[in-house]
Amino acid sequence: MIENQPKKPSKSDRTRAQILEAARLLFAEHGYDGASIRDVAAHASIDPAMVIRYFRSKDELFARAAVVDLQLPALRVIDRTTIGETLIRRFLEIWEGPASGPGMAILLRSATSNEFAAEKLRDVFGNQVRPVVAAVADPAADADRRAGLVSSQLLGLAMCRYLLRLPPVVALSHDEIIQNVGPTLQRYVVGEDVS
Amino acid sequence: MIENQPKKPSKSDRTRAQILEAARLLFAEHGYDGASIRDVAAHASIDPAMVIRYFRSKDELFARAAVVDLQLPALRVIDRTTIGETLIRRFLEIWEGPASGPGMAILLRSATSNEFAAEKLRDVFGNQVRPVVAAVADPAADADRRAGLVSSQLLGLAMCRYLLRLPPVVALSHDEIIQNVGPTLQRYVVGEDVS
DNA sequence: TCCATTTGTCAACGACTGTTGACTTTCTAA
DNA sequence: TTAGAAAGTCAACAGTCGTTGACAAATGGA
DSSP, rough: OOSSOOOOOOOHHHHHHHHHHHHHHHHHHHHHHSOHHHHHHHHHHSOOOHHHSSSSSSHHHHHHHHHOOOOOOSSSSSSSGHHHHHHHHHHHHHHHHHSSOHHHHHHHHHHTTTTHHHHHHHHIIIIHHHHHHTTTSSSSSHHHHHHHHHHHHHHHHHIIIOOOOOOHSSOOOHHHHHHHHHHHHHHHHHOOOOO | OOOOSSOOOHHHHHHHHHHHHHHHHHHHHHHHHSSSSHHHHTTTTTTTHHHHHHHSSSSHHHHHHHHOOOOOOOSSOOOOHHHHHHHHHHHHHHHHSSSOOSHHHHHHTTTTTOOHHHHHHHHHHHIIIHHHHHOOOOOOOOOOHHHHHHHHHHHHHHIIIIOOOOOHHHTOHHHHHHHHHHHHHHHHHHHHOOO
């Protein structure tokens, strides 16, 4: 009899959720170093010591905050000619839609100076992006290379548009992104490739 | 009679250069926050106070270390069908060749959590990448958008290959990068575009 | 009501940070 | 040789950081 979720949403659960929400917001905006535990506590209207009580350390808080589930669609079932478009559409949903949290922003903001975040980001690539691309890559041996190229374009777009906020990339409409980046991803995934 | 370079390479000049070299190395590897003045001083085998004496503050030291000159080739004179290839070749030289310093790595490593680095990176885009693309973009009005797309791909590739060190992207050979990313850049710069 | 557990408050710790000023050593020009 | 500038050393400052432990308040079941 394993009961993972005892029915009472005790008071501590709410506090715990508040801390986590504040942490996700501040980590996404200022990165691991830039968001102090005191900042998180202030943003959650709570004492800094409570942050440590609920999450044992800043590292563990960051680990809890930096969870990412891209929920990428299976590419096998859709039309083979619209793979690139499907990918970039899902990408825009993840970043700008309300459902997906700031998980990717959290990782990307800290990955350049925090080895844990970098490793986590490599994990997201290996366990979420790569399998989806591998399922449709023509010679299976090319799967890694194709997935890597896809990641480089998507990650660069995210950097320019959401983190660096490069004006001309911010100005791009959804349709412009889909019609320009879609074909790139399409070629990276199923295009004829170099040996 | 303006003499910008008095002939004597005084002792202080050498020390100054040592500090700057150590700073560029550490900033490129650990970012602005991750590289302390004490680290830089230790790496240059001098006292931390000297770093402040020669450069007035850490911010100023970082500003001096984060200078970038891409020396992008003028795209007008070359064959219009090899623009993408030319760009990606130059990109690889900048990152892996011995001539260009770690300037781009310094900026990219800190741009996600340091507003000065972010602004400087946007400057590099606006003053070095954009003009080169604008010179050949077909409707001049598209120049910004095209330059932005080019930047997103190049910046993403740099992130994955040199900072994040994503294994399949690190494993790519120069030829593979040229033959895969080249066409992408070609289309971004001179391909038919969406309104 | 009473007591034990939970939840929250407060002050402080040691470590690290950028930066400063007083001091000594070294070099250079007269 | 000597005075003055340049170069380098050292200890300490004020601030921030993550983290801790002692203590008070609130809560909830018996």
